Amino acid sequence: MTQPPVAYPCYRHPATATYIRCQRCGRPICGECMISAAVGFQCPECVSQGAKQTRQNEGPYGGERSSNPSLTTIVLIAINAFVWAAISATGGALSRLVDTLALLPVGRCMSVSDARSYYPEAGAQACRLMADGSWQPGVAEGAYWQLITSAFTHIEIFHIGMNMLALWFLGPSLERALGRVRFLAIYLISALAASVVVLWLSDPSSSALGASGGVFGLIGALLVLAYKVHGDVRSVLIWLGINVVYTFIGPGSISWQGHLGGLLGGLAAAIIVVYAPRAGRSRVQLLGLVGLTALLLALTVVRILQLG
Template structure:
């Protein structure tokens, strides 16, 4: 195949003799080039193809020819479909968190209905016990989108935006959404298992920590410098385990471990068994979550 020449002024080169930079993001150094036009591309721009990576322009040009078969269509690094908006799911998740935040701010009584806790009485003792142990499993999901303090949702949404975009582009929408939700569920399940039954837990931190673990796996796969993500992880763990805060460390640890394990399966799955390994890993994590919840429920009831 004849290679396309980079457009004038978009060769992605830094100063003479310097490392190449992404032609769409000149502030980002990269060692990856599009296999068709040879322009340097960063992780946000690279789109996995049958051989190497392609830039968004080449993918769009190839999609418009009508000569590619389904098997030859460019795929993401993890085998997902290439999307026109690589941050769509991230934007939807942020919007859902913000909507729930506004609803609870306007109607604080909804807090008890969405909060994650094992088993306790609410403001009305005559209503009996409530919680996950009483069959309210939905709390494992609703608590992932629940925030009360402005600083809490601000930090989580910034983390979701910074980490989620590159991961969504690398994994594809379906795989990325599975990673996010399963990381949040794993964090909630570990909190339910270890925390006191009346201790409330809320926030997207478990899911965001899952994205952090997945980011480390992705950067390792791309041979990028891991020191920035390791430093970010250390700082977050220091805040997680500080003796003065009221942070649910169980959610952070559970999400981090689940996110890293799922990302390993998604990014390193052999091409010939990719779907089996990827969705099998997701199913295994979900099975562990269900077993943990059932075991804890049996102990509380």
């Protein structure tokens, strides 16, 4: 037999009986004290405490909400466009900027007289003794900047166009959800992870460039975010699948290693940001992202020692 509900005196008005309890602390509250919340009702003290703990402009995963969620994406696109314009103005595929900015696991001996040619068998010392030789260092020889600059380097207009279009569709929505600093951190870590996987899994004599590693990282971040909020994960997986298929059957030489690295980096960074506990969230996120970056740099050092 079901027992009838028991009325308790309101904790603020003992003379008033009530069947309602605060959803946060459980204290009985009467109609005068109850304040409507997202779920049920809360007492005035819990509402006041919650207002103190939550900053008005705080995003769902910490940090301040971006006043213009498109700004970071616009800046990233502008940097890519500027580098592409500089490469186009200095010879396109034959521009020395490509050799300087693109990811070269090991250095090359370039021909001074013919920018299309290089001497694959010549090492650094032999190259410097050649009248037609010009040594272009790779990551193994200290060109560490290539780990990041390669993510802002494009030659073909179709290549930069596709990458920037994807960045424009993904960037603002993710920055709106994650905040500017966290969004940028995930993008750059994804680009670094793409370079690290290229170092390990690609032919050391090959080169890689393009923003697709960072873009794949944003797809990974979107997947994590959709799963966290119980969103439409299936549509993200379909989009990811289409890009994976294009990676292997698309025209030209597409670095599946860079795409894989970017995706894994974006997944890992987004998990750190999105699933950090509320208590000390910013500290956990910072330590997690710094630790992930340190791991990627450690893998880079190990690979450089192998290539050396």
